[in-house]
Amino acid sequence: MNALADYPSPTLEVPTFPSAKLAMWLFLATEVMLFSGLLAGCYVLKAGATGGNPNLWPTREQTHIQPWLGTLNTILLVVSSLCLSFALNALKSGNIKGTMGGFGLGFVLGSAFLGIKAWEYRDKFHHGLIPGSIAEAINNNQTHDSKRMQMLSSGQRVWLDLQRGQLEKYVHDHPNQQGPDMVAAKAFLASLRDGKKANGDYIRPLSPVEAAQEANRILEKYPDLPVYPALPNGNLWASFYFTLTGIHATHLFAGLILIAICLIRAISGGLPPENLDFAENTALYWHFVDLVWLFLFPLIYLI
């Protein structure tokens, strides 16, 4: 037996796919799993919480979601992706000005996205949309059985505290206002406090559930008062909103750092057209982050 004959002579294997790119694709595969896990989890939770009933999910008005902001952000990201593609092409053809312009514009647009996102977060906080401290009474009162109501009431003390503080601040800051909205605000505040009337009668403060219902009623009349609404499954909604957009924003931030490095290298002449790996990977990553946003955008802003 000639054992050697069993073995073909070695061929020098030249990898067809450069390592840096392969690794980036692998990394993106892990990212796909990360976001799939997250989205699948959210989907399951939402289905479980609402049972498919849209009344059990906060509306866009209630959560102060502004689709036009989301659309603007989407456009920003898509254009920034195009900028990066442009920058890469420019780099390949040796057009260093174009490269710098592409990366620069991409960076600016990405930062603008984060800026808008930050403003949206602030707006949410301003409206009391903080996970774990949102009141959860009732749109139309269905399916919330008595046991759940009991539990809700205990869970809503946080909301109640925030609500009281907010109103107190409002009343305190507007000493001269006497309009009907102020009257309503003061009455609401009084009904949240434990205490005695001028004539000495004891008033029972509203229970958290009553207060939540009252808050929704007041908001219908005076939407401008700093009253936090009670939202069905509001806490779950807020958990999704902040976690999904937060993780996405973190990725975006990392992408901005990569773009900044590309930009600096381009300016200092450290981006040789022969070695495109870093710039290409940056663009690839950025496109991926955009793609994720294209999934998140309809989920958060349109549905």
Add this chain to the structure above:
Amino acid sequence: MHRFWSLLFAAVNMACLALLVVAYAYPGLGWWLPDSASTQANEIDSLFYLITGLCAFFFVATQGILIYSLWRFPSTAPGSPSPIHGHPGLEIGWTIAPLVGLLVITAASLPVWKEARYQGFPPPALEGTNPLPPEADQVILVTARQWDWHLKYATESLPAEGIRQWASVGNPSDLIIANELHVWKGAKVSLLLRTTDVIHSFFVPALRLKQDTLPGKTIPMRFEATVSNVRFDPAEGRVVPNETKASWEIACAELCGGNHFRMRGKLFVHPDRKSYDAWLDHSRRQTRSRSLTAMLPNASSSNQKEGALQ
């Protein structure tokens, strides 16, 4: 010296096997399956023995070959190793053989699993205003909390609004006691398991019954006891052990905090419905004066705990 290693492997494996055999052959040691007292327990035990049989065969065969090889093929043995790279026939054979064994086990498992778990999933009993699962003789609501079990027994027929209403609000006359599960032999028992805080797991070894309680969910479970271990003695006003002298316990099988091991309860299987009813009636009269509010999650539990009788 090389024989030594073969013997070591043989000795260790045989010791392991021997331990199993001894534990099985001497029930007095209390090292084997505990009493089995439900239909499900008997089926699970048979399945256990079936798997044990197949595994024992596989174990003896593979370890035997290993030990024999160590004995027969040390480097000091004459001759030289054979230059074999593989054998497709063998590969196919030993892929199919375990597959067959495993399929046998699966086939045997399916009906038992179905019997134990499929009923009431998704729990029809809890949807809408369904009354009892039609076949149940007894419904018991088990609420776990750190760190005991609260069992709610209906003393009258369940409300018309259905079992769901009963589970969350209940009748004023319901009996709520801690850590005692009373059923009677042959009763088709339907348990509803829930928890107010963390995950626990309702484990009754004698019934081979185990089910986690899941926060936010009510999980139905069924069993039928086949052996009784107590009867109610009206003269003494308490349950007394019968001739089996068996004492069956309830445990928690899912980590639920520092006192996880403390969630000990007892299972009392009455010989018949009469004994059970007598016990129920007696216990209820004992606790009638106390206001038994429905078991609200945060209601103080002190009055409910005392309902137990021992």
Add this chain to the structure above:
Amino acid sequence: MNHDSHPAPGNFLTKYVFSGDHKIIGIQFLFSGLLFWILGGLLALGVRLQLGWPNQALNELLKWFPSLADSIPASWGSRISPEFYTMLFTMHATVMIFFVVVPWLGGAFGNYLIPLMIGAKDMAFPKLNMLSYWVLWPAFFFLLASFFVDGGAAGSGWTAYPTLSSATQNADIPDPGLDAAAKATTPTNPPSPTSMEPGLWERIKNRWNSPAAGQSGQGQVYWLLALIFSGTSSMMGSVNYITTILNCRAPGMTLMRMPLTVWGMFVTAILQSLALPVLTVALIMQFLDRTVGTVFFLPPAGLAFGNWQTGTGGGQPLLWQHLFWFYSHPAVYIMILPAMGMVSDVLVAFCRKPLFGYKPMVFSMIGIAGLGFIVWGHHMFQSGMDPRLGTGFMAATVLIAVPSAVKIFNWLATIWGSRIRFTSASLNALAFISMFIIGGLSGIYMASTPVDIYIHDTYFIVAHIHYVLFLSSMFGIYAGIHFWFPKMFGRTMNDSLGKVHFFLTFLLANGTFFPMHILGIRGHPRRYYDPTIFDWLASVQPLNQFVSICAILLGLVQVIFLANFLFSIFFGPKSGRNPWEANTLEWETPSPPGHGNFETTPIVLHGPYEYAVTTAINGRFSQTGLNRDQIQQGNHP
């Protein structure tokens, strides 16, 4: 070779600390794993002390170590507290799984062996490789620091099921009793508006300081952070391994000529890179639940504990289990596939016979990995998951036992008709096979859903875990250390000491873990602080005690291994390039290999297991076709 080659390191710091050399990084993983191994072992002994002598554990301990008396809080008396006990087993499992077995198999052996075995100069990304080690340090920090925070380290099990691990009180009512009362009595004196909204940081702190159980407070937060960092490390490693294996193989090293060790690492890396992100998601969710108050794992109505309640929820505790096991079932294979590969290589080298069924071995690894993604639900048969899903998971689980069995048969056929040299390395590898049979068989009991009703969460599971992880993976690691030690340090470990260690470990580990099957059959639940309060478990207390004694001795015996290991690094007899006369590429380099590994690029002509070749001078072909004499003189073509 197609990776970015990097310059040889200059000074001590770049050579041994912030080194990009895969060999140094591998050894760094090896040594940090060693330290955590000792820590994990001590934690386990704490568990066994309690179970062997419930309520008397500390008396027993003081008998032997009177000097410890001062360091035990007086309030404890002779007992370990139940909360401390939950911390012991939680941290034991966490340390052993995430800080010992995974870093040893993937980090130490993966790093050290992959480039050497495929004939590469280094990993594809040396810097990333270095980073993958150094992001472990934050994990080390959080893990170790968690022992010293208020409430102690995590205590909700290595599986960290919500709501035990995640439930917290409302952020703004840290002390419901006092705070609520204070507010109620001073209604006319509202707090100043600015102080009404607690800062984010206070909210976070309030939350993590108000856990569902004494042992899932701040320590749990640290636990989550530690796991997130260790996961990041593994993720970086996996991406690097896959790229290296695909792109940096020496000429002629086709995929089907790779040693099984490399295959094990390759499949593991793929498993890890696809499964880990899901765990990361779960960890992040739990982290947010515990800190900023999201409600992923809090059921809609919230929870009521003895004297406090959580806020309103909306999520589902079961989601954690799905996400966790989606990672952690593949993770159990992450913890054994590399060992399976290593054992195959060790075994063949000492059997002097080709591996039986190379291709079936490779395909069964791939099969295990593929099926591994669809069996996670077998950990959740009793969790309240829809039982129809359970049926599906049972079917998949049963199937996954088939490739495991195929591997066993192929190993047996490899041994059959061979000529085995009994060394410390080969004995440990043989023990792996023998013990994996037991571990695989106990898996079948649990795969059968009805039987699992009874044995789930009993000591039967504990026995299974330890047969596959201690008696299999750890024996694989012992075998690997004995086998590749000469390559790593240029010296051999003492074989007689190695055999003594093997003999004692083999006996004592079986003494420790086999009786656990009996405990499980009896129904002894796991994670119990004191089983003796149950009548039906009284009869197995002698077994518990026997197990504890064996465990303590087992712990002591490991000192032999440790001593042998440390001593041999400095004083072991020098070994040549190829002390075991093995075929794979790493043996053609000097021991230890220099920077860049190979003097010249190896050209691979053969598969890895060409032993018993009658036409060859030494009865074997190394993968490059060189014979032994040439190698030892260093005469490379």
